[in-house]
Amino acid sequence: MKRASVFLFGSLICASPANAQDSVPWSNVDGWSVLIDPSMGNACYVTTVYELGTILRLGFDFSREPKSIYLALGDNRWKSLEPGKDYPIQIQFDRNPVWDATARAVDFSGTNFLAVSTTDFNFANEFSRKLAMRVTFNGRQVAGLRLKGSARAVAEMLKCQQTVNDTFSAQKPPRAPRGDDPFQAAPDARNANDPFEL
Secondary structure (H helix, E strand, O other): OEEEEEEEOHHHHOOOOOOHHHOEEEEEEOOEEEEEEHHHOOEEEEEEEOOOOOEEEEEEEOOOOOOEEEEEEEEOOOOOOOOOOEEEEEEEEOOOOOEEEEEEEEEEOOEEEEEEEEOOOHHHHHHHHOOEEEEEEOOEEEEEEEOOOHHHHHHHHHHHHHHHHHHHHHHOOOOOOOOOOOOOOOOOOOOOOOOOOO
């Protein structure tokens, strides 16, 4: 069993996984939407909705340190989840070792989500390379999802993020050299209006 450093994703309480209204569309790939979330530090993410209404979202969180990857699962049928409560879950990709995680329940517009975050980017690697994902709680499977198209979707998410990073890097104004004070008068300049200036 894999003891991953997957920890709870508290900022999703403010920036919900399904909140696409403030997100900027990037592209659609094999049934996955790729978007940019300004509330997560202009981070890209992928999301899809399954036949029974389960919503899956995977993306970057650059809004705080350390930067991380998060996974959020939402379902209208999960009425008994209590927003703000932690739930120990297990996530498994195909037959790979299980990721143990503490998920935080989040309510967004009447849909309950479980959200986890990790700084271990192997998590996203497994997500993109495997065929299915299984999530269990107390030994009971709560989600069994096919990850068809996830490799291309994550590749597009990485392309999106590189473009966003390059764009914002190009827009940053050049820094003034340290020690320069734009308000300091030149040594030989005198103000004619102030007779007391030496």
